[in-house]
Amino acid sequence: MYRKNRIAKAVSGIFFVGLSSTIATSAAYAADEEDKGNVERIEVTGSRIKRTDLETPVPVTVITRQDIKQTGAINVGDILKQSPVAIAASDQSNSTFSTTTVGLNTTALRNLGQERTLVLVNGRRFVSGVDPSTGYAVDLNAIPTALIERIEILKSASSAIYGSDAVAGVVNIITRKDFEGVEVDLQTGISDHSDREQNTVNITTGGNWSSGNAWVSVGYDKDNGLKSSDRNFSKYDQAIFLDDNGNEVVDNLFSSYPPQGRISYKDSGGKSHTVNADGTPYSGGFNRADYRQLVIPIERKYAAAGIYQNVTDNTKLWTELNWNSSKTINSTIEPTPLDIINNVWLKDRNGTGGMDVNSPLVPDALRQQLVAAGITNLNQVSAFVRRMVEFGPRSTDVTRDTVRVATGVNYSIDDNWEWDSYLTWGRTKQDQFDGGQINVERAATAMDVIDDGSGNLVCRNELARLQGCVPLNFFGAGTVSQAAVDYIRVPSKANGAAEQFVVATGITGELPLELPGGAMSMAAGIEHRLEKGSFNPGELAQTGASSTNAAEPTDGSIHTNDYYLEFVLPVIEKLELDLAARYSDHSIVGGQTTWNAGVEYSPVDNFKLRASAARAIRTPNISDLYAGRGENFATVVDPCNGITATTTGIVADNCRSIPAVAARIAAEGAFNLTQAEVQSTGGYQGGNPDVKEETAKTWSGGFIWQVMDGLSMTTDYYDIKVDDAISTTSRNVVLTRCFTSTDFSQNCNGNAIRDSNGVLTEVNTGTGNENNIKTRGLDVEATYTADMGPGAFKAELKWNHLFEYKQTPIGGGETTDYTGEVLYPRNRANLNLSYSFDDFSVAWRMRYWSHVVDSNDGSNLNFTDGNPLVKYNSIKAVWYHDLNATYALSDKTMFNVGIRNVFDKKPPVLNQSSNYGSTGINTAPEAYDVTGRYFFAGVNFKF
Structure with missing residues (x-):
């Protein structure tokens, strides 16, 4: 030593x-x-x-x-x-x-x-x-x-x-x-x-x-x-706005996913309307900071x-x-913000679910407005969202x-x-x-209700009723019953x-x-x-x-x-x-x-x-x-959006080589995506063994x-x-590299998946x-x-x-x-x-x-x-x-x-x-x- x-x-x-x-x-x-x-x-x-x-x-x-x-x-x-x-x-x-x-x-x-x-x-x-x-x-x-x-x-x-x-x-x-x-x-x-x-x-x-x-x-x-x-600087969700004189000011920012639900739609004249989910005038948003940790x-x-x-x-x-x-x-953190159209009915993934405007769950005040606007199913509205306060905060x-x-x-x-x-x-x-998570499959089942003939609303699916299904009412504040909460709440471990x-x-x-x-x-x-x-x-x-x-x-x-x-x-x-x-x-x-x-x-x-x-x-x-792949719905820009039969360049050539995209260009003159299609792209991200x-x-x-x-x-x-x-x-970046390549793969080596209309449904990374x-x-x-x-x-x-x-x-x-x-x-x-x-x-x-x-x-x-x-x-x-x-x-x-x-x-x-x-x-x-x-x-x- x-x-x-x-x-x-x-x-x-x-x-x-x-x-x-x-x-x-x-x-x-x-x-x-x-x-x-x-x-x-x-x-x-x-x-x-x-x-x-x-x-x-x-x-x-x-x-x-x-x-x-x-x-x-x-x-x-x-x-x-x-x-x-x-x-x-x-x-x-x-x-x-x-x-x-x-x-x-x-x-x-x-x-x-x-x-x-x-x-x-x-x-x-x-x-x-x-x-x-x-x-x-x-x-x-x-x-x-x-x-x-x-x-x-x-x-x-x-x-x-x-x-x-x-x-x-x-x-x-x-x-x-x-x-x-x-x-x-x-x-x-x-x-x-x-x-x-x-x-x-x-x-x-x-x-x-x-x-x-x-x-x-x-x-x-x-x-x-x-x-x-617990602190004044964080007790509200905030952002910077401009006042009438163009000066930057701090003001409170409220989420557009409120506890009473929000429905936005356009009438037959194209005018936009926003109301509470019970059909009453929209009464405002939700302060997420009330549930957050500093x-x-x-x-x-x-x-x-x-x-x-x-x-x-x-x-x-x-x-x-x-x-x-x-x-x-x-x-x-704040209770789950639920987008009923996309989270439950999966419209952003080309889902066809919805709710008929005549469903007994839809309040009369709301039904009248939607019918007047020419809407027959709630999957046609621009937005149907709700803050799930009945389920308590999301906890980890x-x-x-x-x-x-x-x-x-x-x-x-x-x-x-x-x-x-x-x-x-x-x-x-x-x-x-x-905590605070929701089983979206059960939510879809619980929103599909009928009258049992005695004036009671019950789930349409008989098997689901035997399993505890009760109607799930998203139309207004405090409308979700404890029994519905118990049915669709899901423990996440x-x-x-x-x-x-x-x-x-x-x-x-x-x-x-x-x-x-x-x-x-x-x-x-x-x-x-x-x-x-x-x-x-x-x-x-x-x-x-x-x-x-x-x-x-x-x-x-x-x-x-x-x-x-x-x-x-x-x-x-x-x-x-x-x-x-x-x-x-x-x-x-x-x-x-x-x-x-x-x-x-x-x-x-x-x-x-x-x-x-x-x-x-x-x-x-x-x-x-x-790392296991996780789902992600971040905004994706499709390089093919707007491509026509005469658009020049390697990106356009690669887009037209995809049959579904080419067919749509031939039928419509251009591959122009709708807003719903632009927002419909999901995908996964995870590890890469290479x-x-x-x-x-x-x-x-x-x-x-x-x-x-x-x-x-x-x-x-x-x-x-x-x-x-x-x-x-x-x-x-995955799409850019793929579509600017001379060695082009139509599905970007499995990372870009399209439906039969050429719409990107998945981009993986x-x-x-x-x-x-x-x-x-x-x-x-x-x-x-x-x-x-x-x-x-x-x-x-x-x-x-x-x-x-x-x-x-x-x-x-x-x-x-x-x-x-x-x-x-x-x-x-x-x-x-x-x-x-x-x-x-x-x-x-x-x-x-x-x-x-x-x-x-x-x-x-x-x-x-x-x-x-x-x-x-x-x-x-x-x-x-x-x-x-x-x-x-x-x-x-x-x-x-x-x-x-x-x-x-x-x-x-x-x-x-x-x-x-x-x-x-x-x-x-x-x-x-x-x-x-x-x-x-x-x-x-x-x-």
Whole structure:
């Protein structure tokens, strides 16, 4: 085993109290030459080689346990999204309208997506917590903050070190170890609106003996969340309109699917009319925000344990166990909006169902108006829609249970070489129950009624009556009986699992080769990884019999065998090269080689230049490859619409080669689609087993500078280019590629299905290598410490400047420039000021999000004339201020209190008119605080 000396202890001490790694490096600079050979070697994020210097050619930033305590956050996702280099990919606000991803907390470095950010726990992979039909990412709900010692963020691609997915960088969560005695951690919090109460309790016990350590930790926390109606800015669904003077104003927006039902039709003269479903004058819409969540409530239970045993002087065995159960509680959105014509009678799919205007369910007032307009069947009206409030809100209750076991052996071959082997197994099981859903087949049956001869209305179908069918009356508010609700309500259940198995072995040490700067070090190893995923959306969803879209199950697995090699070459005393390469043999895309190359040079004392370059990959995951197809009714533009016999060009030629299209042109002179036909195109989207890997070329360069005693800084420029980025191919792109091809397939290789009239009924799509992404920026970190009065002052600055973020379609099309938009600010920064003396410390934390725009290209719109936003396209810079204080009553008791968003800064307006707004939230929760001023207090006891 390596021997500790005073220098190693000093370096480790500096690191763990939370100063920047820059200062730790300067401490290493200060080491006497005669002591360097005895400093303990440790593993640093971004390298497999154990070393004495905490710095590597790639930049790493650290979030310490003290930082975590100062935020008062009980979720890792909330901690990470405060970092200037990370953003929430999914959180408790932006997932409120989803189903399978509701309540997830995932992170994305450099805004490159959760799938390009590798999350490790203690340097090893962690199982995905996302439904395998939806995506792949670690759910940070599964890693309780009470167990975290620090978080190291590697701000550079590192596939050669860690394998696939480390394109944007790596988040390495280091958990606590070496517990002695019993520790109880309690915290509670509440907003100044007296809501969003959060409570957490953690109990940990452990003990050391002469040859090892063991510990057990259990905990519980609950976040009560927020309803949209709990805040003024989100209590109504809103949009931007123009007033009489042409000025942009915010106004409430109501859904046109009201509880009383709405029927729109045209009379014989072509004039449009809209009435309530009972025939009375239309009385208005519905506020969806009344049922929405601003923050999804989550309850978590967890347990963890670890044991570390030295079986000999040279051999240590270890095992880590984790169990976590995360559950969303009463996560709701508005009741089902039912389009009776298209959802029940399936007119948009050429259905012929309907209801005769003389049905006994149709109110006389409505019947008279429809008959006067020449309408004999309700499938002839323009719209017949209703909000199904009798069924209650649509709810999604999801439980995610994560189990993970990691075990391994460390063997010190001698004082120089060490061999490590480990295996990990993890599984996340997701059980989901969706409320408020409707069986549309039963709805159609229950709307077909007759008089039983005694003045009672009954379902026409006798078998259905025996099965409980009762008339379903959609004509007016409160007209759906409880018996009808019971008959057509359908419980929707879904379940799935993601599973991961990793086994790895490797060695690290110094080679018997000396360069002018010292001995060469190396690491080498082999890693096998197996990923499995399945998801069952439920029988009714698979058959399309419920009010939700049809979906197919997901089932698949992938594996990879990796071989890696890394060298550290001290070329001269002040110049060091880091070289790494990895070969990955993937079961689907085959062999891939990645590499990292870095250099560190210290021209003078206390100043170090560093640079790195890398080739990284992201191989397709189970969702990319095997996600079950889900139904989609997004608008599709048929390239054949408007084609005549004389239209020129390859698109027209390909259209006319389709017999049904050609026949219609011959009969009508042109292939002109009606509005109903334009809106009738459905289709499916899902995985694609032919998708290939993404590749990324990245480089960074900067310096580390100990400016003077107490003041240090790092500056790093980064450049990332992702080629062949995987995303879902839009259905319009599928058609464009098909109809502009010289090798034309009439059904676009099975992806475009037409009926006998030539109308597109399905356009199917899946994942593909669709885009190239380019981003560039600058990171600056600075730390200043000084004795001041009776105590010590400390200031820390972390700043990110974004030069560029652009995405270009591979198959042609305009580049989209996101630079300076809401989630891509040009500047983000954190400034932390703290002062401590004796047993008391206080910290003032400031978070900055610079001025942004909602759209660079005018793609947002006001709801009056549809023109791009002007006033509300621009969002001012925001500063958030947090205050925290701690007091150590004794060595055994520590109190912690704080206030987040001290000045109760309200979020900016981003609603339905905005690209980054959403219903029930009216802002971008990834960027802006939706809770408001928040108070928290905690206490830590040790026994």
